[in-house]
Amino acid sequence: QQPVQSPQAVILREGEDAVINCSSSKALYSVHWYRQKHGEAPVFLMILLKGGEQKGHDKISASFNEKKQQSSLYLTASQLSYSGTYFCGTDLSGPSSGSARQLTFGSGTQLTVLP
């Protein structure tokens, strides 16, 4: 039930691009993306809801393909501040307000941006 993230780790130079993938064996209602710096709590980046939308946040964007049960996070022109571990969290609950809404997280992708 845990989503699968790939790659497990990636090393970039400043200014390079990266893609992190998240796939699920179950139908997804939404996908969350979080970034965690060493020794800190995960920080929310964005949510993508069922409907195949794409979202952007500065030079970080994401897509959600509900048919393939996959989401991808795109980091463009990486900055040193992008370093950290990226987690996708999947919500299988559905739209009703009575749903439990628990998130199941992947094992993370460690991104290192070098100067």
Added chain:
Amino acid sequence: NAGVTQTPKFQVLKTGQSMTLQCAQDMNHEYMSWYRQDPGMGLRLIHYSVGAGITDQGEVPNGYNVSRSTTEDFPLRLLSAAPSQTSVYFCASRTGTANSPLHFGNGTRLTVT
């Protein structure tokens, strides 16, 4: 707004001891949850609650108890600590709507010797 507050930040226990990790949120969120984070394992859900008086098990509930007597508080109890429970514990909360993010506390680093 304090957000999600966890105490303590660090704790060392001996095998067999019990303790309670505290979590409080001031955002009136219905949903609260506890995760543990181990190297290479990501965040694994221990227990969650969708409102006061309602709790349920997550992926790895064994050895942990929770209760939710108020909307604000969601303590996690370790009944008899084991070395396998050495981990970083995060409490998180969100509203019940589909597009609401999880707000995490700063974590509790627990070592069981």
